[in-house]
Amino acid sequence: MKFFVDTADVEAIAELNELGMVDGVTTNPSLILKSGRDIVEVTREICAMVEGPVSAEVVALEAEAMIAEGRRLAKIADNIAIKVPLTWDGLKACRVLSGEGFMVNVTLCFSANQALLAAKAGATFISPFIGRLDDINLDGLELIADIRRIYDNYGFETQILAASVRSVNHMSQAALIGADVATAPPKVIKSMANHPLTDKGLDGFLKDWEKTGQKIL
Numbered sequence: 001m002k003f004f005v006d007t008a009d010v011e012a013i014a015e016l017n018e019l020g021m022v023d024g025v026t027t028n029p030s031l032i033l034k035s036g037r038d039i040v041e042v043t044r045e046i047c048a049m050v051e052g053p054v055s056a057e058v059v060a061l062e063a064e065a066m067i068a069e070g071r072r073l074a075k076i077a078d079n080i081a082i083k084v085p086l087t088w089d090g091l092k093a094c095r096v097l098s099g100e101g102f103m104v105n106v107t108l109c110f111s112a113n114q115a116l117l118a119a120k121a122g123a124t125f126i127s128p129f130i131g132r133l134d135d136i137n138l139d140g141l142e143l144i145a146d147i148r149r150i151y152d153n154y155g156f157e158t159q160i161l162a163a164s165v166r167s168v169n170h171m172s173q174a175a176l177i178g179a180d181v182a183t184a185p186p187k188v189i190k191s192m193a194n195h196p197l198t199d200k201g202l203d204g205f206l207k208d209w210e211k212t213g214q215k216i217l
């Protein structure tokens, strides 16, 4: 499973990138707001740091305007994936922009039918939002499994990009289901290293080592 980082915080991206954990980046208008940066400036900086796709989202609601915004965003760098919402107009924009050779990430997906439409419209990525479904007592991971099955049934090449990932459980379950990509905030990716038995084991080893009176260096 590829790891995308769901942030526009360049320092956080750089830290994970050094460890080879960054296969791509996803941003959205809320993350741009949080960064306090200009969308073009910060996205250009991220694109230069990361080799993989960097999603930048349009904000227009009508297809023609989305297409114009998408073409503008794609000019920032070759590794831009244009993010469009899963609306009828978003699907029209997806069709046109993917036909022009751009990577398109169709976002705000909350149902298997929406994912089916995005694949038919030529999306490079479909972004089902796990956490926001869980928030309303539905099962976000079940949606990932349904989309995996549907795409495999028909050989759709659209990549499943599990989004709205809030926990380490979301990460491991998305990987078990076979999501192609998961995008998560930096803190979730870093938390994947944590285990209480690792901390306990390390504590025991260090106490015993002290008793040996030895040094490695």
Ligand code: G3P
Residues within 6 Å of the ligand: 006, 026, 028, 129, 131, 132, 163, 164, 165, 166, 183
């Ligand atoms: O990738 C989409 C993501 O940023 C939304 O996450 O936690 O706001 O639902 P969240």
